[in-house]
Amino acid sequence: MGYFLRRTGFFVATLWAAVTLNFLIPRLQPGDPAEAIVSRLTGKSEAVDPRQVEAIRRLLGTPDGSLLTQYWDYLGELVHGNFGLSYTYFPYTVTEVIGDAALWTVVLVGVTQILSFVIGTLLGAWAAYRRNSRVDSVITLGSTFVGTLPFFWIALLLIYVFAITLQWFPDGGGYGGGSTPGWSWLFFSDAFQHSVLPALSLLITGPIGWIIGMRNNMVQELGQDYARLARAKGLPQRRIALTYGARIAILPNVTGFAIALGSILGGTVLVETIFNYPGLGRLLLESVSNKDFPLMQALFLFTTIGVLVANFVADLLYGVLDPRVRRTEAA
Amino acid sequence: MSSTSNVPAAATTGAGDTELAGVAAVEAGRSGRVPGWFVILWRNGKCRLGLVMLAGFVVVAVAAPLVTPYGPRVDDFGLSEGPSAAHWLGTTARGQDVFSQLVYGARTSLIVGIVAGVLSTVIALVIGLTAGYLQGVVDEVLSFLINLGLVVPVLPLMITLSAYAPVKGLGLVIIVIAVTGWAFGARIKRAQIITLRTRDYVTAAKFSGDGTMRIIFYEIAPNMTSLIVVGFMGSALGAIGAEAGLSFLGLGDPQTISWGTMLNQASAGGALLTGQWAWLVAPGVVLAGLITSFTLINFGVDALSNPHLRED
Numbered sequence: 001m002g003y004f005l006r007r008t009g010f011f012v013a014t015l016w017a018a019v020t021l022n023f024l025i026p027r028l029q030p031g032d033p034a035e036a037i038v039s040r041l042t043g044k045s046e047a048v049d050p051r052q053v054e055a056i057r058r059l060l061g062t063p064d065g066s067l068l069t070q071y072w073d074y075l076g077e078l079v080h081g082n083f084g085l086s087y088t089y090f091p092y093t094v095t096e097v098i099g100d101a102a103l104w105t106v107v108l109v110g111v112t113q114i115l116s117f118v119i120g121t122l123l124g125a126w127a128a129y130r131r132n133s134r135v136d137s138v139i140t141l142g143s144t145f146v147g148t149l150p151f152f153w154i155a156l157l158l159i160y161v162f163a164i165t166l167q168w169f170p171d172g173g174g175y176g177g178g179s180t181p182g183w184s185w186l187f188f189s190d191a192f193q194h195s196v197l198p199a200l201s202l203l204i205t206g207p208i209g210w211i212i213g214m215r216n217n218m219v220q221e222l223g224q225d226y227a228r229l230a231r232a233k234g235l236p237q238r239r240i241a242l243t244y245g246a247r248i249a250i251l252p253n254v255t256g257f258a259i260a261l262g263s264i265l266g267g268t269v270l271v272e273t274i275f276n277y278p279g280l281g282r283l284l285l286e287s288v289s290n291k292d293f294p295l296m297q298a299l300f301l302f303t304t305i306g307v308l309v310a311n312f313v314a315d316l317l318y319g320v321l322d323p324r325v326r327r328t329e330a331a
Numbered sequence: 332m333s334s335t336s337n338v339p340a341a342a343t344t345g346a347g348d349t350e351l352a353g354v355a356a357v358e359a360g361r362s363g364r365v366p367g368w369f370v371i372l373w374r375n376g377k378c379r380l381g382l383v384m385l386a387g388f389v390v391v392a393v394a395a396p397l398v399t400p401y402g403p404r405v406d407d408f409g410l411s412e413g414p415s416a417a418h419w420l421g422t423t424a425r426g427q428d429v430f431s432q433l434v435y436g437a438r439t440s441l442i443v444g445i446v447a448g449v450l451s452t453v454i455a456l457v458i459g460l461t462a463g464y465l466q467g468v469v470d471e472v473l474s475f476l477i478n479l480g481l482v483v484p485v486l487p488l489m490i491t492l493s494a495y496a497p498v499k500g501l502g503l504v505i506i507v508i509a510v511t512g513w514a515f516g517a518r519i520k521r522a523q524i525i526t527l528r529t530r531d532y533v534t535a536a537k538f539s540g541d542g543t544m545r546i547i548f549y550e551i552a553p554n555m556t557s558l559i560v561v562g563f564m565g566s567a568l569g570a571i572g573a574e575a576g577l578s579f580l581g582l583g584d585p586q587t588i589s590w591g592t593m594l595n596q597a598s599a600g601g602a603l604l605t606g607q608w609a610w611l612v613a614p615g616v617v618l619a620g621l622i623t624s625f626t627l628i629n630f631g632v633d634a635l636s637n638p639h640l641r642e643d
Contacts, residue, residue, distance in 0.1 A: 010475075014478070014479055014482060017475075017479050018479075021483070025491060025492065025495065026495065028495075144626065145623075148619045148622040149615065149619045150575055150576075150615055150619065150622075152576060152579055153594060153614070153615030153618065153619075154615075156594065156597075156598060156603070156611060156615075157612070157615070159603055160608065160611060164603050164604065171603075269486055269487070269490065269580070270576060270579070270580065273580060274598070284487060284490060285490070285580055288490055288491075288493075288494040288582065289581070291494070293494075296491060296494060297491075299487070300487050300491045303484050303487045304483055304484060304487070307482055307483070307484050
């Protein structure tokens with residue numbers, strides 16, 4: 001159990017570090033972000049809940065009391081799930097705004113990440129199975145080449161070709177003016193139409209990491225003694241590649257996948273901004289340009305926690321899948 | 332390379348390969364005045380192509396005023412024009428010459444790549460080497476920092492940091508990139524020094540009374556040169572991409588002409604709608620070209636540290 005205990009310890013420690021980082025960043029800056037946002041909020045025509053104003057002060061730091069009492073107040077607000085009001089989406093709270101956007105990002109990125117993983121792993125395994133053949137060099141060189149292209153630029157080109165020139169798909173947004181969000185067929189098909197281009201731009205560069213990783217791992221595994229023994233026994237090549245090589249080579253990719261799911265927000269800021277997609281990434285950029293600090297801090301915290309949880313799950317999963325890791329860490 | 336005499340015993344490890352490469356490099360260098368490491372890089376076909384491409388970018392960036400007749404900010408041309416003999420890639424929505432911006436933009440990308448690459452390599456070196464050499468509590472703390480740096484999502488952190496900054500500038504972009512991008516290099520360097528710290532020459536240095544810092548940075552670090560170079564190339568590559576991304580999002584320095592800001596303005600200035608494909612395509616192509624040149628050079632640098640990968 002030493003391995004799992006150690007991983008849990010690391011998770012708790014990083015969680016604390018992330019929460020503390022989130023506390024320190026706004027306080028390191030010159031000026032007073034809390035008062036700036038409070039005075040802008042109170043400038044709104046409607047009345048502002050004083051409790052929310054207090055929460056914002058505690059989260060972003062108004063210099064009253066020592067740093068230690070500020071830290072204590074800040075943790076208190078977090079524990080109660082109180083992240084203050086969004087300036088941009090007044091009078092909604094930060095939690096409500098993030099909840100609305102999260103679904104869009106989770107669906108878009110979740111689906112594309114799973115597809116990228118499946119496509120990339122299959123292509124990588126194929127390249128390794130046929131290594132040094134033409135298939136291998138097309139896959140390897142092709143993905144290296146595509147990997148050098150800036151993917152936000154690919155997204156711009158997709159809009160130019162498919163949305164503006166050919167007009168096959170809409171050029172942005174999450175759904176059209178004709179439909180309203182709800183459980184209707186019309187809305188779903190509309191949302192799907194809007195998600196094709198953002199998904200495509202994520203799918204073009206998405207599988208590359210999996211392809212390279214899977215190919216390299218599997219080439220290495222197929223060179224091991226046990227694979228040579230299997231060949232000497234006269235097992236068919238396909239069986240050696242799939243049930244011997246691929247099964248072990250996929251292990252590092254599985255942990256990589258959990259991490260990729262956690263970094264949902266990081267990767268989509270660019271795509272969501274380009275396509276004006278109503279998800280978390282665009283929300284983050286919007287909060288930055290509006291200096292909507294409570295929203296921005298909460299988004300940063302949620303993203304970081306998402307990545308940490310995913311990492312933790314990946315570590316646990318890896319320990320279960322590959323007993324060697326548990327032994328080496330314990331030693 | 333004072334330690335080359337005890338190479339054969341250690342030749343099976345990665346570090347031994349580095350030292351062997353050093354020997355080969357010295358021998359190769361004797362034939363002419365060209366340094367040995369350069370000979371190895373040049374012999375590798377992919378790397379040669381990368382070096383030529385990178386040299387091309389550097390020449391264009393340095394000689395920018397000679398390459399293009401217009402300044403990048405001169406805005407007295409027609410608005411949103413297509414490509415013509417006077418303006419090879421057309422003009423922007425503000426009436427600036429796209430080609431000139433492209434040429435001057437190479438300066439920004441190279442500066443950010445080199446400076447941010449050096450900064451994050453230095454941070455990675457100091458933290459990674461100190462952690463791996465000292466071990467114990469220091470290692471526990473620094474390794475935690477490294478792992479933390481690896482898991483914190485980089486782009487949101489960069490965005491959050493640059494959002495609070497009172498002044499936007501190229502310096503800020505560089506610092507933000509360096510501060511967020513050192514962790515991966517530090518982890519690799521830590522792993523490497525753990526295999527080197529018990530070598531005879533380190534023990535010898537200890538007995539002759541050298542200080543810890545001197546042992547780490549004068550005795551051990553030179554034996555990791557190729558690892559450090561690969562790390563620098565990776566950081567520079569990441570920095571160039573990050574600058575383009577941040578500038579594209581409008582979080583970079585609005586006063587600096589860069590390929591990222593060009594794409595931002597092309598997108599905002601309606602290049603998609605007015606059909607100015609050259610304005611949109613060109614910055615992406617050169618960005619991809621610069622990244623490709625770094626990737627190709629890395630093939631050669633890998634060969635420097637692993638003789639099996641060499642092409643003769």
